[in-house]
Structures are given as structure tokens and as C-alpha cells.
Amino acid sequence: MKLKGAEILLQCLQKEGVDTVFGYPGGAVLPIYDALYKSEIRHILSRHEQGAAHAADGYARATGRVGVCIATSGPGATNLVTGIATAYMDSIPLVCFTGQVGTSLIGRDAFQEADITGITLPITKHNYLVEKTEDLARIVKEAFYIARTNRPGPVVVDLPKDVMEKEIDFEYPEEAINIRGYRVVKGYNSNQVITAVDYIQKARRPVIYAGGGVISSNAAEELRELAEKRKIPVTTTLMGMGGFPGNSYLSLGMLGMHGTRYANYAIGECDLLIAVGVRFDDRVTGKIDTFAPHARVIHIDIDAAEIGKNVEVEVPIVGQVKEVLAAINQRLEAIESEELNEWHETIHRWKEEYPLRYGDSSEGRIMPQHVIEEVYSLTQGEAIICTEVGQNQMWAAQYYHYKHPRSFLSSGGLGTMGYGFPAAIGAKIACPELPVVDIAGDGSIQMNIQELGTAVQYRLPIIICILNNHFLGMVRQWQGLFYGGRYSYTDMSHQPDFVKIAEAYGAIGRRIKEASQVREALEEALKVKDRPVVLDFWVEREADVYPMVPPGGSLMNMLGGD
Amino acid sequence: MKKHTLAVTVENRPGVLTRVTTMFRRRGYNIESLAVGATENPAISRITIEVAGDDRIIEQVTKQLYKLIEVIKINDLTDARSVDRELVLIKVKADNSVRAEIVQIVDIFRARIVDIGRDSLIIEVTGDSRKIEAIEDSLRAFGIIEMVRTGKIAMIRGGK
Ligand SMILES: Cc1ncc(C[n+]2csc(CCOP(=O)(O)OP(=O)(O)O)c2C)c(N)n1
Ligand SMILES: [Mg+2]
Numbered sequence A: 001m002k003l004k005g006a007e008i009l010l011q012c013l014q015k016e017g018v019d020t021v022f023g024y025p026g027g028a029v030l031p032i033y034d035a036l037y038k039s040e041i042r043h044i045l046s047r048h049e050q051g052a053a054h055a056a057d058g059y060a061r062a063t064g065r066v067g068v069c070i071a072t073s074g075p076g077a078t079n080l081v082t083g084i085a086t087a088y089m090d091s092i093p094l095v096c097f098t099g100q101v102g103t104s105l106i107g108r109d110a111f112q113e114a115d116i117t118g119i120t121l122p123i124t125k126h127n128y129l130v131e132k133t134e135d136l137a138r139i140v141k142e143a144f145y146i147a148r149t150n151r152p153g154p155v156v157v158d159l160p161k162d163v164m165e166k167e168i169d170f171e172y173p174e175e176a177i178n179i180r181g182y183r184v185v186k187g188y189n190s191n192q193v194i195t196a197v198d199y200i201q202k203a204r205r206p207v208i209y210a211g212g213g214v215i216s217s218n219a220a221e222e223l224r225e226l227a228e229k230r231k232i233p234v235t236t237t238l239m240g241m242g243g244f245p246g247n248s249y250l251s252l253g254m255l256g257m258h259g260t261r262y263a264n265y266a267i268g269e270c271d272l273l274i275a276v277g278v279r280f281d282d283r284v285t286g287k288i289d290t291f292a293p294h295a296r297v298i299h300i301d302i303d304a305a306e307i308g309k310n311v312e313v314e315v316p317i318v319g320q321v322k323e324v325l326a327a328i329n330q331r332l333e334a335i336e337s338e339e340l341n342e343w344h345e346t347i348h349r350w351k352e353e354y355p356l357r358y359g360d361s362s363e364g365r366i367m368p369q370h371v372i373e374e375v376y377s378l379t380q381g382e383a384i385i386c387t388e389v390g391q392n393q394m395w396a397a398q399y400y401h402y403k404h405p406r407s408f409l410s411s412g413g414l415g416t417m418g419y420g421f422p423a424a425i426g427a428k429i430a431c432p433e434l435p436v437v438d439i440a441g442d443g444s445i446q447m448n449i450q451e452l453g454t455a456v457q458y459r460l461p462i463i464i465c466i467l468n469n470h471f472l473g474m475v476r477q478w479q480g481l482f483y484g485g486r487y488s489y490t491d492m493s494h495q496p497d498f499v500k501i502a503e504a505y506g507a508i509g510r511r512i513k514e515a516s517q518v519r520e521a522l523e524e525a526l527k528v529k530d531r532p533v534v535l536d537f538w539v540e541r542e543a544d545v546y547p548m549v550p551p552g553g554s555l556m557n558m559l560g561g562d
Numbered sequence B: 001m002k003k004h005t006l007a008v009t010v011e012n013r014p015g016v017l018t019r020v021t022t023m024f025r026r027r028g029y030n031i032e033s034l035a036v037g038a039t040e041n042p043a044i045s046r047i048t049i050e051v052a053g054d055d056r057i058i059e060q061v062t063k064q065l066y067k068l069i070e071v072i073k074i075n076d077l078t079d080a081r082s083v084d085r086e087l088v089l090i091k092v093k094a095d096n097s098v099r100a101e102i103v104q105i106v107d108i109f110r111a112r113i114v115d116i117g118r119d120s121l122i123i124e125v126t127g128d129s130r131k132i133e134a135i136e137d138s139l140r141a142f143g144i145i146e147m148v149r150t151g152k153i154a155m156i157r158g159g160k
Helices: A005-015 A027-037 A049-063 A075-079 A081-089 A133-148 A161-165 A190-202 A212-216 A220-230 A261-269 A321-331 A341-353 A368-379 A391-399 A420-430 A449-457 A473-482 A498-505 A515-527 B016-027 B055-067 B096-108 B129-140
Strands: A002-004 A020-023 A042-045 A067-071 A094-100 A126-129 A154-160 A167-169 A206-210 A234-236 A251-254 A272-276 A296-301 A315-318 A384-387 A436-441 A462-468 A508-512 A533-538 B003-011 B031-038 B044-052 B071-076 B082-093 B112-116 B120-127 B144-149 B153-156
Touching: A002 A005, A005 A027, A005 A133, A005 A161, A005 A167, A020 A049, A020 A420, A027 A067, A027 A094, A027 A154, A027 A161, A042 A449, A049 A067, A049 A075, A049 A081, A049 A094, A049 A420, A049 A449, A067 A075, A075 A081, A075 A094, A081 A094, A081 A154, A094 A133, A094 A161, A126 A133, A133 A154, A133 A161, A133 A167, A154 A161, A190 A272, A190 A296, A190 A315, A190 A321, A206 A220, A206 A261, A212 A220, A220 A321, A234 A261, A251 A261, A251 A391, A261 A341, A296 A321, A368 A391, A368 A436, A368 A462, A368 A515, A384 A391, A384 A420, A391 A436, A391 A462, A391 A473, A420 A436, A420 A449, A420 A462, A449 A498, A462 A515, A498 A508, A498 A533, A508 A515, A515 A533, B003 B016, B003 B055, B003 B153, B016 B031, B016 B044, B016 B055, B044 B055, B044 B153, B055 B071, B082 B129, B096 B112, B096 B120, B096 B129, B120 B129, B129 B144
Parallel strands: A020 A042, A020 A067, A067 A094, A094 A154, A126 A154, A206 A234, A206 A272, A234 A251, A272 A296, A296 A315, A384 A436, A436 A462, A462 A533, A508 A533
Antiparallel strands: A002 A167, B003 B044, B003 B071, B031 B044, B082 B120, B082 B144, B082 B153, B112 B120
């Protein structure tokens, strides 16, 4: 069959099971958009390429499938960069197609030429410049394969315009992918599994420290079985939220800088740390030599390079988290009921003594934490919660109990303000039946507020809860704690009327200043089925996120929350 | 810190070297020397990298290199039975009064003189790092005007 490059591209996408792509057109991708015009693939038009990238990312996080976005050459491609880096840091499978100038013009500083494969080299798992239409199908196939296998990540495929225009005789390459330098990790070292089982059975004060790997490996069930079989308390990272039910009696909530005291104390006191799909990030460990000082460490991860990167471990196990956990569970004997009583009592005491809590407003304002609690009370964990970055993100992690994997979407590694709302768009498109809420800050929401246009166009009932403190709150908090209270350029009092902005876009907007109205406003918003709702909660201006491990400090020395 | 020689087999494609060197830069590892070239298989190139570091660093470097899709194989030739060579050109000050002495040194090291100027000589040396350092030391007294090194290449001895 004679097909143009662009038509081949879309056929390949369909072969990969892609039904939705997020993108923004331009000169270099005209051939692709022309093919999309008559294609069954649904294209969601964002209002900024960054929005398209985050939406594809949100779609991927919500479903576990590969997210796809398209941008034109030059500025279109460079606008994707933050989205690609965000996905890279959190190991999210994306395939990003960028237009490129014609092959004969590459390297000549042609109009809207940008070296996007060069630019994205350190922020992609891999990238390609397609030089011949004949190579296209193989490359697209490889791109999806690389994006979703092993440790997932974003792959960029740069598509020169003439490669998209050219017509060739086409047959889909059915043969299996064979990349010499890339092998999918299969199996695991069973001796290490046996050692791990032995350690787990002997431990008196074990803790599971679970991260994003549990979610990307779809291993929540296996993790739960492990925890319940041996009654092991579980703490999750920001990326691991939902990987273990937050309302379980074994849950310790989040650990690290803004983790719970009881999670961090448990790390400090444990004799066995079972690290599952994590990378010992500095926001989690604090001062690394004081992290889990009394523990033997079992580290399970798909990425061999993560093992031993930041800490020495006794039992390294490279493999699919799901597979390895299943193997451990199979060999593990269920615990005698009393065995860990002492440990559980200790933890119980910490939980009693240091629950997450917050004070009343000094100015009669809404407490931001209260908004999150109400969102939880109304949705009971049966929703997708996206976040922006800053205090809003930490409160969303602390005060909502995530019950399911893929129900908490947040930029953990890169900490990208402006991530949450476009990610919510991707999530809502992926899961139209679930309520989708973006917990936002007044600063962050302004970074991609233009996506209201997208959400209105596609009639997406996303709820944006702006925790409006009229501050770049998290930065202000650090200025307060570590820079003598000099609030240098973090006052956000000059801000637009978010209600009017919502309305101007055709969304619903509402301002809430009374704590007594929080619940009702959320209830009303949850009833809306055909458009986004912006809830502008005016919250306590100088509320801080506590407890907190000061940067570089030990998890045992937390500020606040006591 | 101990120097390691890594022989990295890669796909012979544009951009592969950039991927490798970008990884070193980004993760803060320092390349001491680098040599790239074709192999007996035209689809495959060989990058020989000298990097200084303790075992932990070398392990990380190796694992991170393996994550690059176009890296096929890595051999650490440091402790292996291997042959390594580097080629160096040294331009040294050489007026008539010292020429004879320099020629003697060149002979001892089985190096070659490849250019004769009015006040200088260019000397070509091939050998392992120790030999190259030794001749460099011997010539320094005369005044080295310029020196270039290719970077080390290496190969395992015997049938492997
Ligand atoms: C794109 C980007 N720029 C800057 C930062 C640094 N930063 C981290 S939190 C924060 C403040 C966020 O303010 P807001 O969205 O109002 O959230 P709040 O902390 O007040 O809840 C800033 C500026 C960032 N994370 N991302
Ligand atoms: Mg704010």
C-alpha cells in the first residue's frame, strides 16, 4: 500500500493502541495534522505545548499506558521541554513527536529549526531523529517499547517535514523488536529473594518504604499482601502515594521532608528497611548517613543503576517490582499474630502523640488543610487528585488518604509548578467516570491557566481548588524559616480575579472565604458534569507545612507538628 | 584515585558519542581520555574511556552507560590482561647543541622523529601510559613546545 509518512505514523500509533493524542499544530507538522483530520485518533488541542505534554503525562499516570503528544518544530518543540523533563524525573512513559524542518534544511538554522534531539538528550530515556520514511515504523515501534518497558520514561521522535510528506510502499513491520543495547529485564536473582525472605522473617522492627516503582509496576496488590502477611508498616514517598491504602492501619503516610513524624521515626528505629521501587531521593532521606541507621536494607528496583547509587544495601534485587514481590510473598510465612507487637505499640504511641494536625486560623480564614480534608471526606479516595507544586502539594499529600494506585498525580522529581491542571485534563480524558480534582496554589495555577480553554472546549468537569494564600507559599515558608523572614518577591497579592478568569473562559468560578462554605462549595462543584469549576479558596496566608525536616537534617529531628 | 579503562561497544550512529559524554558531564564524572573509532563490524564503534574513580564510581558509570540504549557492551580492561596503547606527538625545543642527546632518548624509547625544524623536532611515541610519561619526563628539560595525545585504546589479550 502506498502511504505518506504522516499516514504511516498514525497507523503505527493505532497499532500501539493509541486512541488519544495531545498536541498543538504548526508549519512543520502540517502533514501530520492533515492525516489526523481523517483519522480515528482523537486529538486534544491544548493551549500551550507544555499543557499538551503534561496532559499526556497525566493520561499516562492515570492509566499506565503510554501518553502521546505532538508539537511543531522550533518553539513548539522547546515548549515541550518542561513537560518532558517532568516525565523523565518521575519515570513516566511518554512518546513525544516533534516536527522538524525538512532534512535538507537541518543544520542550517532554518526557520523554526531547533535541535530538539540535542536539547532533550539528558531528559529523555532515548530519542530519535527520523531521517528516512522507510525507518519510521520501526522507530515508532521502538519508541513505544522503550518508553513503557523496564524503567519507563519519555522518548522524543523528531520528524522532518519531508519524511512525513514522502510516499512509500508500506507494510507494517510485524517482526519482533530487536535492539542490541536494550533488553527487557526478566526474572530476578532468586538467592537474593531467599535472603530477603529470611531477613523479613527475622526482623523485629521492619518498615516498607515504597515509591513510584510500585505504581509503575502495577504492584500495589503484591505490596499489600507482603505488608499484611507480615504486618509490616508501610510508608510511601510522594510518588508512591496510593501504592498502599492510606487508610490501612499499617499505613504510616508519607516519609521525608514533610512526612509524618511517625513515618520518619519508624525509619529511624527500624531494623529492616524494605525499599521498593524507590531511589533514596534527598527529599526523602534527609541527611543520608542518618537515614535508617539501624537497619539492614533490601532494595528492589527495576533499574540496576538505582541500587547502590545513594546508599549501600545488604540485599539488592534487580527486577520488576511486581514479580519480585510476588516471589517474596510466595516464600513468606504469615506472621504469628504477636510477633511484632512491641513494634506496633511503639508506632501506635507515635501516631497518638504526633498525628498530623494544624491550628486554627489567626485571621478567621479557611485553613488550607481543611479544604483537603473536605475533598477527602466527599470523595473518600474514589477520585484522582492532581497537584501543583508548593505547600498545596504537600498538604494534598498529607491530608488526603489515597486508596488506589494512580489516584495521586504530582510532579515529584522535577517539582513543576503548572503541572497539575494540564495533568488533570489528561486524567479526566482517560478516566471520565472519576472525579478529578487539581489542588492548586495561586502561583502555580497561573503557570498553565490558559488550559482552561482546553478543559472548557472538551467539556471536562475538572475541579480546580486554588488554595489561595496570595503567596508563593512554600518559598515564603523557607524565607520565614531560613532567611530571617525576608519575603523577597514571594508576595502574590497582585493577582487576577480567578472567578472572572474562569467565567471568561466559560468555566464556573466561585470564591470561598468562609470555612463554613468549603464543603458546600465542593459538593456543588462535584455535581457539575460539563465544564471545569474553579474554586478560589482564600486561605490562611501564612500557614506553614509541618512537620518538616530542615534541608540536610536528620529525619529524627523534625520541626513543628508536635 | 585509580584510573580505569572502559571499552564501550556502541552502535555506530550519529550522536552516540554525545550521549556518552553527556552522561559523564551530567553525573559529574570526569573523562581522563577518550578514543573513538570503527571496529571490525562497520555497524559498531568502540569508545575507549579512561576514567578515574573508586569501585563505586566505576560501578555507577558502568550502570549508567548500560542505560544508554545504543551502548551494547562495556568491558573494564583495568585489571584484565590487556594491551593498551596511546600515540603522542611531542614538539620539543632542539637546537644543535642538544639534538644528539634528544636523538638518543628517542632511540631508547623506540620513538620516532617525524619532523625536523630549525630549532625544534616533532617526536612520535606509541606505547602504554607509563612509557609515554617517561619520555615526556625525559624531554621536559629541553622544553616541550607542544604535545598532543590520542587517548588510550586497549584490547584484551588472547582468544576472547
Ligand atoms: C516552574 C517552577 N518555578 C519555580 C518553582 C519554585 N517554587 C516551588 S514552590 C513555589 C511556590 C508555589 O506557589 P503557589 O503555587 O502559590 O503554592 P503554595 O506554596 O502557595 O501552596 C515556587 C515558586 C517551581 N517549583 N516550579
Ligand atoms: Mg500560594
